[in-house]
Amino acid sequence: MGRKVLRVIHRDRCIGCFSCMYACSRTFAGMATTNRAALRVRAYTGVEGAFSLRTCLRCPEPDCAAACPSGALKKVEGGGVRLDKERCLSCGACVQACVIRALQWNADDRRPIPCVHCGTCARYCPNGVLALEEEA
Amino acid sequence: MQETILHIDLTTGTARRERRPELFDRFLGGTTLGTELLWQYAPPEVDPLGEQSALIFVTGPFSSVFPVATKTVALFKSPLNGELGETHAGGRLAMALRDAAIDALVITGKSPSPTFLSIENHEVTFSSARTVWGQSALASERILREYAAPDGRKGSVVRIGPAGERLAPLACATVDGGRHFGRLGLGAVMGSKNLKAFLVSGTGGPPIIHRGEHRQVYDAIYDRVVASNDMKKYHDLGTAGNILPLNAIGGLPTRNFSQGFFEGAQALSGEAFAEHYLVQHMACAHCPCGCIHMAALREPFAPFHYRTTKIPYDYELIYALGTLLSLSSPPEVLSLVDVVEKEGWDAMGMGTALAWASEAFVSGVVGLRETEGLPLRFGDGGGYLQAMHRIRKGEGEFFRDLERGVAFCAAKYGGEAFAIHFGGVGAPGYLTGENALLTYLMGVRHSHLDDPGYGTDQKLLGKSLSLEEQVGAAVKDAQWRMVTNSLVTCLFARGVYDEEMVLAGLGALGLSWDGEKLKRMGEEALRRKYAYKIACGADPRRGKIPEKIFSGTTATGPVDRGRMELRRELYARMVGLPEEV
Numbered sequence: 001m002g003r004k005v006l007r008v009i010h011r012d013r014c015i016g017c018f019s020c021m022y023a024c025s026r027t028f029a030g031m032a033t034t035n036r037a038a039l040r041v042r043a044y045t046g047v048e049g050a051f052s053l054r055t056c057l058r059c060p061e062p063d064c065a066a067a068c069p070s071g072a073l074k075k076v077e078g079g080g081v082r083l084d085k086e087r088c089l090s091c092g093a094c095v096q097a098c099v100i101r102a103l104q105w106n107a108d109d110r111r112p113i114p115c116v117h118c119g120t121c122a123r124y125c126p127n128g129v130l131a132l133e134e135e136a
Numbered sequence: 137m138q139e140t141i142l143h144i145d146l147t148t149g150t151a152r153r154e155r156r157p158e159l160f161d162r163f164l165g166g167t168t169l170g171t172e173l174l175w176q177y178a179p180p181e182v183d184p185l186g187e188q189s190a191l192i193f194v195t196g197p198f199s200s201v202f203p204v205a206t207k208t209v210a211l212f213k214s215p216l217n218g219e220l221g222e223t224h225a226g227g228r229l230a231m232a233l234r235d236a237a238i239d240a241l242v243i244t245g246k247s248p249s250p251t252f253l254s255i256e257n258h259e260v261t262f263s264s265a266r267t268v269w270g271q272s273a274l275a276s277e278r279i280l281r282e283y284a285a286p287d288g289r290k291g292s293v294v295r296i297g298p299a300g301e302r303l304a305p306l307a308c309a310t311v312d313g314g315r316h317f318g319r320l321g322l323g324a325v326m327g328s329k330n331l332k333a334f335l336v337s338g339t340g341g342p343p344i345i346h347r348g349e350h351r352q353v354y355d356a357i358y359d360r361v362v363a364s365n366d367m368k369k370y371h372d373l374g375t376a377g378n379i380l381p382l383n384a385i386g387g388l389p390t391r392n393f394s395q396g397f398f399e400g401a402q403a404l405s406g407e408a409f410a411e412h413y414l415v416q417h418m419a420c421a422h423c424p425c426g427c428i429h430m431a432a433l434r435e436p437f438a439p440f441h442y443r444t445t446k447i448p449y450d451y452e453l454i455y456a457l458g459t460l461l462s463l464s465s466p467p468e469v470l471s472l473v474d475v476v477e478k479e480g481w482d483a484m485g486m487g488t489a490l491a492w493a494s495e496a497f498v499s500g501v502v503g504l505r506e507t508e509g510l511p512l513r514f515g516d517g518g519g520y521l522q523a524m525h526r527i528r529k530g531e532g533e534f535f536r537d538l539e540r541g542v543a544f545c546a547a548k549y550g551g552e553a554f555a556i557h558f559g560g561v562g563a564p565g566y567l568t569g570e571n572a573l574l575t576y577l578m579g580v581r582h583s584h585l586d587d588p589g590y591g592t593d594q595k596l597l598g599k600s601l602s603l604e605e606q607v608g609a610a611v612k613d614a615q616w617r618m619v620t621n622s623l624v625t626c627l628f629a630r631g632v633y634d635e636e637m638v639l640a641g642l643g644a645l646g647l648s649w650d651g652e653k654l655k656r657m658g659e660e661a662l663r664r665k666y667a668y669k670i671a672c673g674a675d676p677r678r679g680k681i682p683e684k685i686f687s688g689t690t691a692t693g694p695v696d697r698g699r700m701e702l703r704r705e706l707y708a709r710m711v712g713l714p715e716e717v
Binding site for chain 1: 200201234338339342350351354362416418420421422424428
């Protein structure tokens with residue numbers, strides 16, 4: 001059985017309710033906010049708006065980990081990253097290195113928020129935009 | 137635990153934070169707490185557009201914490217009718233305020249020149265809005281969101297359009313995409329303070345203390361919102377789905393409340409909009425329902441060249457800028473909505489003013505002299521568009537007056553009999569019967585959302601209830617809405633947030649309330665609002681019902697004067713208004 005990976009399967013069905021980000025922050029940080037989520041729904045301005053979802057791709061060769069100068073953000077066998085908080089220098093190089101802007105930043109403790117691909121966000125998506133799928 | 141009030145003084149360009157946990161303990165938040173702040177910071181004697189007036193924005197204990205608790209309550213003294221100004225808006229404002237740990241925001245004073253505020257956490261930056269002044273409500277958001285958050289952050293942008301800058305009593309404030317502090321003229325109060333906009337963002341968020349209990353209640357609410365029928369209609373067709381059912385019972389106000397049946401209803405129905413114009417649903421932050429319906433209007437501007445505009449629609453817009461004006465073409469209605477959105481008007485206020493103007497024109501109360509050559513005729517969408525542009529540009533006294541609302545215009549030009557306003561506020565769109573009219577007359581906001589009146593009327597089509605039962609249901613629900621409007625949940629989720637769910641939610645947050653205590657708070661909150669209104673000289677017992685209402689009919693039959701008076705007396709007694717002097 002392959003590993004699970006979070007995927008955006010119906011971006012165009014997103015209504016911008018942010019329930020996914022609320023679910024992630026609530027579950028992992030115990031906070032009622034979108035600010036601690038390991039994914040981002042980017043909303044483009046105004047009533048003309050549309051939404052773009054940025055989720056961790058569980059890259060086999062993650063740019064974020066490669067950019068980490070202290071080895072705090074480590075590549076995991078089979079893809080994705082894990083953070084060793086003690087070693088993090090709070091430099092933000094990892095977030096800058098993620099071109100799709102999926103890796104999120106905790107502005108208070110100044111560390112990245114790597115996604116663990118648990119699928120909690122998908123559970124709270126009312127329109128099936130997100131799904132936790134078997135990796136091929 | 138909520139406790140923080142952020143005070144911003146525009147006169148001095150300063151901000152200060154105040155901790156008042158005891159206020160939140162006693163009044164929860166939202167409308168109940170906001171009313172107390174209103175009494176304190178914008179007392180009844182204040183000039184609504186004067187430097188001493190205040191704008192108060194309050195969230196509640198459920199904001200950001202539970203689904204569909206998306207609203208921020210605004211309180212102010214209304215420049216439209218000179219009494220209690222209250223309006224609620226969704227969007228991302230409640231989320232942003234909670235992220236910033238601001239539980240209430242009180243804005244006072246007047247900036248010496250056009251200003252916008254950037255509020256990030258508790259830091260407030262005052263910036264010149266000279267280059268944004270004059271920009272539409274839509275352009276202002278595009279500009280300010282990019283200026284403040286080039287990295288695509290998801291804070292909230294509250295701003296006025298040109299109508300607010302002109303201090304038009306029909307001016308609203310627009311929140312993010314297509315949400316509004318719509319009624320009673322909050323936009324003019326912002327304009328009077330030289331406040332073009334305020335932006336809110338924060339990096340934190342409320343902690344969840346009792347995570348297990350919270351999750352249990354959260355999931356129960358979430359599943360009811362998403363999977364049950366409680367909110368399905370708001371997501372599917374949206375409130376526009378009301379057009380056909382209301383038309384079928386004769387409750388759809390048509391041509392300035394001349395009748396409750398519109399022959400063009402089919403074309404304006406939620407079904408027709410969905411089939412031909414709907415392109416996207418959108419949601420307020422933390423609402424998995426997503427009731428915001430966006431239409432696309434594709435219009436040629438040159439051979440083989442098209443512009444496409446996305447325009448929000450809902451029942452109220454279709455009523456106010458459609459059936460009320462006898463327009464049955466969705467593109468015409470959407471074109472009017474687009475001007476209203478850009479200018480930053482209250483759509484219902486503008487629709488009722490134009491409907492009065494049309495009847496005034498048809499009946500000879502005003503003529504081409506007043507309208508400076510522009511006929512105003514029911515069914516003439518092009519004429520209404522021209523009229524809106526004249527209002528926008530301030531061309532002619534009559535058009536300048538229209539953005540002061542139907543009550544002002546009727547008092548100045550005549551046609552009081554067909555000026556369809558209650559307490560100075562252009563009427564909401566339900567001609568269902570005496571219960572709805574009682575809501576408009578007695579409701580603290582003169583809004584169809586003050587109590588379930590229009591729903592009670594529709595129930596009467598199937599069963600009979602005594603007057604006491606009808607009015608009692610209205611008052612009881614009006615009091616309960618004080619509770620949910622303090623939490624602050626969206627009224628579209630009123631089926632989900634019943635007493636049991638509210639108590640479970642409060643319990644999960646560790647707040648000790650019981651049903652009796654909530655009930656008492658609701659009753660007292662309502663009385664505090666009526667006391668404010670009465671102190672402003674607006675005793676609801678003396679408000680007038682437009683004469684025209686008595687000459688027509690409603691979904692539940694003609695309106696009886698004596699019975700309406702009886703209803704009003706019952707309402708006043710059940711609410712517990714002080715004896716009249």
